[in-house]
Amino acid sequence: MVKQRRKESEVFSDLAKLCASPGYVHAIAYLCFRDNTVEHGDTVTANDILEKLSSDKLIRTEISTLIGLACKGNLNTELPPLDVLNYLISTTDILLKELHQSMMPTMEDIFNPDMLGDKDFNPFNKGALLREPIFYGGESAYHFQHRDLSYLKYHNDNDWFLVKKGFSIQHAIDVVTSIQLLQNVKLNFEMLQLMDKHPDERSFLSAFKFTAEEVSKVANIEISTVRNVLESFVSTDLYEFNSLDDFNPKNAYPIIKLPGEEYLLFQIYSLMQALYETPFFWLHDDKEYRQTAMQHRGEFAEAFSAERLKLVFGANRVFLNVNIYTSKKTLAGEIDVLVVFANRAIVLQAKSKKLTIAARKGNDNVLQDDFKKAVQNAYDQAFLCSDLLIDKNHKLYDNQGNELDIKREFKEIYPFCIISEHYPALSFQARQFLKFNTTEIIKSPFVMDVFLLDVMTEMLQSPLHLLSYINRRTSYGDKIFSTHELTILSHHLKNNLWMDDQYSMMHLEDDLSVELDLAMLTRREGIQGISTPEGILTKYEGTPFDQLIKEINNLEDPSVVDLGFMLLSISSEAIEMLNDGISRIIKLCKEDGQNHSFTQTFIDSDFGLIIHCNNDHPSVAISRLDSHCRLRKYAQKTNSWYGLCIGPNTPKIKLGINLCYKWVHSAEMDELVKDLPTSQNFNGKFNSPTMPSKKKKTGRNDKCPCGSGKKYKRCCSA
Template sequence: MSTITEVSDSDDEPASGELAGSARPEPRSAQEIFEDIRALAQSDGALHEISSLLYRDWIVTVDLHEAKVVDDPEARWSTSKLNKNELLLLLGLMVQAPTNSTHSVITLNEGFIASADSLLREFHDRLIKDCRSTFDPETGMFTDLPNSVGLVAREAIYYGPEGFYAHQFVNFTRQRYRQDMLWMLRNVGASIRPMLDIAKFVVDRVNAQMTGVGHVRSNGESVSKEDFTNSLIVSKEDIEDRFGARADAFLSRFASPAFDTNHSFDSPFAVNAVALAPLIDLGDFVYVPLQYRLYESIYESPFFWMMADKDYASTHAKNRGDFLEQSASQLLTKVFGKGNVFENVTIERNRRERAGEIDVLVVYGEFVLVAQAKSKRVTLKARAGDAAALTNDFAGAIQDPYEQALDCIDLIRSGGECVSPDGRRIELHKHPRFFPMVILSDTFPASTTLSRTMLKRESGTAPVIWDLGVLDAVTRVLSTPVELLYFLKCRSDVFDKIFSDSEYNYLGYHLGSKLALPDEADFMILERDFATVVDDYMIASDLGLSVSRPVGILERVEIPVISDLLRELKSADPLLASVVIDLYGFSGPALEQLSSAITRIREEIRTTRKEIKALSIPTESGGITYAVVLRRDKKAAEMAEMLGRKHKYDTKSDRWYVILDCVGTDNPVDGLLPLVSTWVEDEEVAKASRDLGSMFKSTFEQPNRRRPEGGHPDSGNS
């Protein structure tokens, strides 16, 4: 029987994918619900009601001194709040109204918000109901209906979390369209930088106005719906005075008329013009309902403009690919250093035949990261639930680059050489440990969820599938090579065992508890509230606040001997990163037991004046011999190495690491030796191992790394 652990820091309504409130009436067809939402969205004063919804669901209160969100956690992560797609649905239908009465008229319609909540909940229930028709509860498997995966994906995509934070759009947009400046000037009337400047001006103005409303409310004063609306509008004249003709170019691309438009938006998954141009033109003012979507549209929309120009499409496609590879390389370089990260690496057979290409290659000691970058978006057909379109999109964005990464790994394992663009041959470890990565320029909605069921993969290391937003956050939070490598390993290990809908949930959980499946569970579900620590940090960055990165449990823990050892190893030769990765895999009690054992051995060496006493323990990748010696000399080092080689051979391990600790120094580590080679049966080595075992009168046993047990010590005076 499987044990499921659902982990959450707060209680809330059922998350996306659950049919909440089974006692509710059977949901109608999606189109029927859509028509009722249309009627509601076009009612008199609807815009002011939507302003109230925005203040209810999209306001985040940040303590500027503490640089953290202070909203109630239960409300903050509530799944009852309307998400971006639901609000865009209301706005997209609102602007279809034949007159301006949606904003020119103010009504006392107290039922709007309740009706909107009810209709949108029914719409979600409809999508979930359609998903359930593809699931066989007796077998626990999806049926073989032609569109099963499409219907599941439709719900997951529509209600899935975002991949980027607002400030990331600003930073990446500048880089993304830098090489397209001339085309933008000729065809749009402004390059990307002034467009971002205008957006920032608009957003800053609205934020200041909303802050003012917040102060009024905090003083206990009442605020009307029209006050909410007034805080969300900016004068066109102010924008034009500041930016001149570029303001017209900006508004023509990112503002939608307030009424009698967007008529082709005739079904829930059709093109919604307001999603592309999220400002609402009210005549002398623009209404700014979703700041996030404004920045997101500036990041996404120019791609469509340029690809529509057949003469320029290929140029922009190259620019877009270069941007992604360079951005991924720069982010990984911040962690691993310039000398360890390479772009556009080719793999050659026999120094002649070009057999493969890696977009970004990271080499750090034994570890090799093979990252394939892809600029593939999810099409509207896939978002609407078309299984064939989804399968095609998933293949182009995730499956194909993943397989390319695996092919490159296989080529390297079979003797292929990695060559940088300047012709230099990149030296890899003889026994590398690989991590495949898929890096996306745009969020592939629900990729975390869909990859578990759609990704066809080989046994062994699972990939990480991150867009630039996630990669940026991960490299900021896990800013050292060892921390990032260990998270990559953990994320790969739990690929099929710990479920969640966002990569930020995995990262947040890892910072607080270390990402691993508890012994008592077969798989686990992480809710969105685990992203809180990451969310606080990134939202502070959105606001331009200076804030320290969150420190994970592995950095906070203080265990005598072990903590000093880990700090020393993390800054040591990259070849020894594996030792830290292996030790990180131990439980807290196991590390404390190891600490006590080393302390006792140190005291014994000081008291008895023995030449050496060593503790050998197995790890996930092989094992470690920790040798405490009386003197730091050649003889001690040779004896420690002999003990390490003995246990490497006896356990048939490919990897074993020897740590030398001399009681006569204050150093945490006095010597380090990686013994990495493919295990091969050898009678001479076996005899030497038996002889050494007899000399030291020791045995070796397999401990449980999650329990406070350890291997037996080797000791002697020779």
């Protein structure tokens, strides 16, 4: 007999009763140690982090629910007998699994037989079905991002903090950081002491306790200031928390005040997130300061996005608050952040909106209204401005009133929608709700929060690498499914995001993000670990391929930028062949002082590349390269062909050719290419027929071995 699934309210009620048990805080302390801490040696490895991603581990939102329920009444901190504690822990695991199952939609919820004939019917945009990914969708940010971005978010409000709260935003950050350091020490100490205690006396609770005096010593801040910070994140008010979607005060105010001088904090992540989110409500409650606070909040998202993009593209390519005017000087649109790199652009619109409690409860109308305010409006503005950007009848002015002198022959424009607040299941909601258009130039939108932008610009710190990832991520759109975007980015860093046309869907599990998690911890927290995941950023470091990409980044020339994007999409086998070819023609040039070339076609990508290596003057070299490329493009019947001319010492690009036009049959060209040597493609072993052997001499009246079709005396020997 199949056991009938209980209602969510019934399971939640049982969980609430369990959390009210005497001494339940000791069960929470154990669960926090079990599921929130990472044990490691001197160096943290990906496997250390991977252990915490098991499906049988509780996520932070689940533990926060336990804390919220336990603190509804009087908190009893007496340690229960071991058998009682074990019962509390095991029953908690059982009820939370059952609670998760009760939230999962049934097949009847998903597939309504009465609606199957309606082509517009989409059960996944219903609030009832979105509740589960909203609650269980995982974290959108690393804990240290909440801490570090708090300063940037509130530093303009610092005077208000000093006057109204008795501490600066930097004081708050230092106190929170010190609590983390203090708890790490205490957890390690408890681990050492645990085995010496009788089983009935074992508990991790003391590791999560601290006093203002202890924090003051670690932070080197006056104890009165420390108390002001701690008390600001303590709430003693009675509250209603009767369902999973109700507001849980222990998320906004996670520090628990114990009798005497002690405080209790179970999850440092919750405090760092509260540091990022809760102060805004203090500012908003001050009616006289509210408007200023709102202005600073909006400015933060724009300024932060601009600074992160400057890290990749340079300050000269990133423009903040660009106004678009008609010829009659009428304001037609405003771009929060504009990035221009060669013939590519990013049009970024930022919003500071949160998902409301009513939306979390599954209210369809509120859910879609929240999304409209947070994302849809930002996208609509981004698309409008992208369209205006293409129209040269509109003029662009920066925030100082200066007209922007930029080239506007764009091949691709990427609309960005940036959210500055934690927005649960953002990518999943964008998949369901966002209505967007695309053109040949304006691509699909990229919806993200400031935390993802922060990580993307940290790991992909070159224009080509970042734009290449953006291109593929937005092109694949709904074909890639993951609980959060960091998993997709991590997969790209390891494997070069690519999806064959024969596949309609790619599902990525959360454990793929561990290398990225480790890299960010290493970079931002200073732990001993690998700072760059092994993959696309490390595999070819220092090779001719790597040098070519760096050269293309520096040139910012549309004629070679397109080639850069193509090169970042090719297979590892093709890259190895390219490295071999470049190395060989450079070596030959050094040995005989003659001009040499290398031809490579990329069958799956429908393009080809010719590289000439010589010391010729650019005026001579470009004519020869152009002729060679046109002949080879025609012979291969491709729509795109690229040419580069490099010097004989390093793969430093002297000039580039970009031939992108539809192949058309020509009798004249048939005659010119009939004796053209066969080009090399990446499926074969490298043995370029376009490079003359050092031993074989070429007569002056023979056809040039570079493949241009001209006599040797009028080509590479000239």
